[in-house]
Amino acid sequence: MRKLFTLQLCATTFLFPIWSFTQVTTPPSLRLLPAEEEEYHQIETNINAKDLAAFRTSRGLKLGTIPKKMSYDNQELAPETMKLRGKTSLKFRRKSYRVELSAPFTFNTAQGQKALKDFHLLSLTMDRGYFGNRLAFACLRETGVANLYHSFLELKINGQSEGLYCFIQRPEDYALEDLGSPYVLRRSAVDFVIADHKLAKGQAPELKTQADEAYQAMIRAANDLEGEAQFEYLRSHLDLDAYCTWLALNTWFQNGDYTDEILFYVQPGKTPMRFGIIPWDFDDVFATTPHEDWPRRNAALGEKLLFSSEVSLDRCIANNPQLYRFYLQKMKALLEALPEAKLRDLFGKIYTEIHPYFKRTPILEMTQYDRQKTTSLTRLESQMNESFQFLVKRRGNLLKMME
Numbered sequence: 001m002r003k004l005f006t007l008q009l010c011a012t013t014f015l016f017p018i019w020s021f022t023q024v025t026t027p028p029s030l031r032l033l034p035a036e037e038e039e040y041h042q043i044e045t046n047i048n049a050k051d052l053a054a055f056r057t058s059r060g061l062k063l064g065t066i067p068k069k070m071s072y073d074n075q076e077l078a079p080e081t082m083k084l085r086g087k088t089s090l091k092f093r094r095k096s097y098r099v100e101l102s103a104p105f106t107f108n109t110a111q112g113q114k115a116l117k118d119f120h121l122l123s124l125t126m127d128r129g130y131f132g133n134r135l136a137f138a139c140l141r142e143t144g145v146a147n148l149y150h151s152f153l154e155l156k157i158n159g160q161s162e163g164l165y166c167f168i169q170r171p172e173d174y175a176l177e178d179l180g181s182p183y184v185l186r187r188s189a190v191d192f193v194i195a196d197h198k199l200a201k202g203q204a205p206e207l208k209t210q211a212d213e214a215y216q217a218m219i220r221a222a223n224d225l226e227g228e229a230q231f232e233y234l235r236s237h238l239d240l241d242a243y244c245t246w247l248a249l250n251t252w253f254q255n256g257d258y259t260d261e262i263l264f265y266v267q268p269g270k271t272p273m274r275f276g277i278i279p280w281d282f283d284d285v286f287a288t289t290p291h292e293d294w295p296r297r298n299a300a301l302g303e304k305l306l307f308s309s310e311v312s313l314d315r316c317i318a319n320n321p322q323l324y325r326f327y328l329q330k331m332k333a334l335l336e337a338l339p340e341a342k343l344r345d346l347f348g349k350i351y352t353e354i355h356p357y358f359k360r361t362p363i364l365e366m367t368q369y370d371r372q373k374t375t376s377l378t379r380l381e382s383q384m385n386e387s388f389q390f391l392v393k394r395r396g397n398l399l400k401m402m403e
Helices: 002-015 049-057 132-142 171-178 205-224 227-237 240-253 294-301 312-319 321-337 340-358 361-369 377-401
Strands: 042-046 069-072 079-085 096-109 112-122 150-157 160-169 183-187 194-199 262-266 275-279
Touching: 069 079, 069 096, 112 171, 132 150, 132 240, 132 340, 150 340, 160 171, 160 361, 171 183, 171 262, 171 275, 183 205, 194 205, 205 227, 205 262, 205 275, 205 312, 227 312, 227 321, 240 275, 240 312, 240 321, 240 377, 294 312, 312 321, 321 377, 340 361, 340 377
Parallel strands: 042 150
Antiparallel strands: 042 069, 079 096, 096 112, 112 160, 150 160, 183 194, 183 262, 262 275
């Protein structure tokens, strides 16, 4: 698998025939060192044995249970429900969960303290190396796009380790509670269809209708308007800075599946109604192909510097000269905000966070059930170096192409 991972990264340039890359000098390897004082977190829970057996054998059903008890770092929690979540990840042995508490609990991690009533436990079973999501979230925070509260931890169920997890604030709660949004929706894999939504407490139902109509109007603008009228409409009704920065990150990281991994939230106090974004789920970064495949992507976008063409908003950004210039400005700003030295720091920090978990045999044993199969600390270090080299080279290539 290590050789396959290396080949996938190296082959990407050749699998993208429309982009002619220039050679960039290979940077020195990462110097990955554990922290002097390592931080380790754990959630333990006890659930009905039959429910646990059903969780482990389920290959698609979103089952749930009521935990008998639950703790975080030996501090008692008050769980109400624990439900399976996800889509493709549900086909794997290690499941992701949504946990609901009956009362908020103040968690304490390297990101500080945060009171949460609900949260997700992501199994990272699709995440090659287990650091892709963490790295993408760090880049989004560095560029001011989003700042979801999250941390690595070990999940134990009925006394047995379930492996490495990402404990993370629910993105809809981040929108409604931290950002003060009255309404948030999630875009589906089908072009611009609303897959899910949530209205803030105390908001009138009419607001949902108004927000959905504003969202549909944005779709029509992406499909029907042209030139400066399209640019001005989208900039007035969408946080285009954040959206284009997210698009650029997906292109730089070669995210193979991202079009439905985003939430749109109504920004409070904006007139006309304007949407912000919360990106989500970076399990498929460092992919060799976009989700729709190369022929369809190339037919829609040609030589434009976007990795995927699945939705009309992205296609209009590529094909409207004014929007595309704006997008390239945001791509350049992203790449300049994350130079080699900054990337090196981020990889080093993530290594110190993940290292204490990779020292634990029960956690490593559970990796046999994931997409990349059994791993080790040595393999993690190799994968992190490969990904770092890939991103530095690709960053240099993209900057040269925009000269």
